[in-house]
Amino acid sequence: MDKRTLIVVNPNAGSGRAGKLWHQIEPMLWKELGELVVAITQRPEDVAEHLDKARAAGISRVIAIGGDGTNHALVNAIQSLAKADPSAPPMIFGQLPIGTGRDFSRTLNIPIDPEAAVKWITQANPKSLDLGHLTYDDTNRYFLNIASAGIGGEVDRRVNARTKRRPWTFKLATVQALLSYSPKKIKVMLDGAAWYEGKAWAVVVANGRMFGHGMKIAPNAEIDDGLFDVVLIEDTPRLSAILALNSVYSGKHLLREDVHYKQAKVVTVECQASAIGLDIDGEHAAGNHLNFSVEPGALKMLVSG
Structure with missing residues (x-):
């Protein structure tokens, strides 16, 4: 070799x-x-x-x-x-x-x-870490950190549209998305069982703990436990959504009544109306029928010894 x-x-x-x-x-x-x-x-x-x-x-x-x-x-x-x-x-x-x-x-x-x-x-030293596998419509993608559907996709779209990205670019895009995005009606299943149906600001499927420049969306996530940490922010008034997202920086959003959390190996999200925006490790996409599955130990990665 x-x-x-x-x-x-x-x-x-x-x-x-x-x-x-x-x-x-x-x-x-x-x-x-x-x-x-x-x-x-x-x-x-x-x-x-x-x-x-x-x-x-x-x-x-x-x-x-x-x-x-x-x-x-x-x-x-x-x-x-x-x-x-x-x-x-x-x-x-x-x-x-x-x-x-x-x-x-x-x-x-x-x-x-x-x-x-x-x-x-x-x-x-190399260690076997989990990977997320996402299929949407006719596309297959792997993700190492986090994939989300909803407002995160809109934030990504705005960020990626900028040729120059500054430290404040993400926060500006987040504020713009919060003021303009309308929650979509979705149906979410975890490991084959119904979990949530209705409008939601975001459903986040996390392998890692943070996204969005330091937002602790899944503070309990482990990258080698064979499980996703799934976080959903339900349809709530815009001001409440702003407060919920702001609390993500401290990881205290999981204590809120309008935030749902559970672990799962397989996550299915259906959005019947129009394609829902996706954030896949910081990359923008969109789809209607989303299937997330964890692949335990699929990636050999260098981690601290």
Whole structure:
């Protein structure tokens, strides 16, 4: 097995900050990890090609330096390779997040300081973590952190429409969505049993604990327990919805009567009227018939030793 490490860099992540930070940490990575194969990507669509070439060369470790889109593309490309050749050794995935969110890195306790993050990744060990698998309409996607339907999809749509993302971009998009979004009528089933039917602001299917730049949506979630943490904010007056979402930053939203919480392995969401917006690890999509299933231990990922 080739001992080199594939580094996938998206220099545009974080409004270009990733490119600047890459030049800062590249010498450290060469020193700490040994020989590297560096792939500069401008689009998520390029990631699968880089990963295919690395696998063909016998490389089994890949580290992403970028934002949500880069990480999401790599996770999906890794799973595609695993499904195509189940007998092949698993790819080991690591991330040095330099985008605007960094939510999953908080779950893994990856330092924000670039030099400290490099030290962290060199001392990390591979561990089998759960993945979420989402099918909607005719599409299949994997997610590592969190997927949600409802207002989160509208926030994502607004954020991703901006070519430049600033620290305040997400909060501005959230405020705009709260003032304009109308809850959709949905039907939610957990592990085959009816759970909720009616209008809702959001239903969140969480593998990790945080999304939305530090919102503790699923503070009790574990990334290796084989379960989703499902959080639903029911149809409530707009002011109450604002208060509910604001309380997510402290994790106290689970104490509210208009917030529902339960764990499950399979989550089904039906939205009959029109396609409901989706947030899939920070990527926007939309669909009517959503099926979420957890795949225990599906991803080998570098975590703190």
